[in-house]
Amino acid sequence: MRSRINYAQYGDEDLARLLVLGETGALEEISARHAGASYGLALHMLRDPGWAEEVVQDVLLRLWRKPDMFDPARGDLHRWLLRITHNAAIDALRSRRGTSRALEIGAYELDTLPWDGQDPFEGAWEHSRAERVRRALAELPSEQREVVELAYYRGMSQSEIAALTGQPLSTVKTRTRLAFKKLRSALEDEL
């Protein structure tokens, strides 16, 4: 048995640097810290524990193989992993539906937009904020909640949602806007 470094002493940025050196202990620590939230998101989207585990493990292995993917200047590791997990789960849903690549609607490009590095919300508030948004989502009129959930958690485009619900595209867009207004005010309702 070789002696173990205590990786809990490191911050996320240092752990990410240790990945470059190929230290599996750093990956284990990242997994212990952050994979639970990613798994919760993937399970919510895929509704299959085995599938969700596979997707989250693939995300972590991608980070393991290419640690440069994560750039600390653009936000913290926890949120970054969740975003990558969301993208991966959307890919998984779409490929299982047999949807062709041409129909893909990446949330990816959002991340390539200029980022000023500022985030008014820091980690400690993240949970209460998420809780408020969850509650606000649950309290939305069902037709508004539906457009958000089908889009964000099921990976459907607005025109696919229109076709599915039999509503005009403009109605889908209006419902999305109304939903966003309420979710946003729940998010900003800090006190």
Next chain:
Amino acid sequence: MNCEQAREEMPGLVLGALDSDQRGLVLEHLRGCEACARELRSLLPLRDALNHPDPSPRLPNGFTERLVGRIGPAGHRPRRRASEVLVHASRALAAAAVLLIALLGVGLHRTSSELARQVAYDARMSALMSRSDVVPVDMRGYRRGARGRLYVSPDRREGVLMLGGLPGLPDGKTYQLWLVSREGAKSVGTFTPLPGGSARLYLRPPHGLDAYERIDITIEPDGGSPRPTGKWVLAGRLT
């Protein structure tokens, strides 16, 4: 596209739900308009909040060990957990008729009407899978790595079959799904899993799933067989 139009599309953009031409127009505007780019950035915390849909997520036992097990010079994939079979009390059988099934995760080129039908099936599946009272039936795998789980609606009229770990088959072979009753095995259809070995199937037999005792998957010659001849890959008890 002007600022007002760009702002209207922003919720769809944040949700990743714009169709690609529309998304291109919004992004083009954002690259040239700092005010709208700032507006978009102000919405990103909302997306981050949506990434926490589960208030108290927990990793499955052994997750990190399995993760580390996948690292290595040989790049080995982990062994999957063995499926378990759930056995319920026996139920009466009814006569079988034509089966309605949507085979998903099959093929890549589809017409728009096929796609629309898929989307509709997917929504029915989503609706079914989001119910808390859906009954999971694990299938027993007879091939290393093959796993399957059938989610049965409470009224037992429909179900979603999730499959994974199915190996690619040589030319001339296909997977075939069967519903088995006392009168024998009824073919539901043949299917080809996605390259990763997964497939998802929506089942709605006319007389419900209680008309059958078992669900089987076998490997058959291309085009399928009138009755099962090949090796079992997965099987699960419905009763």
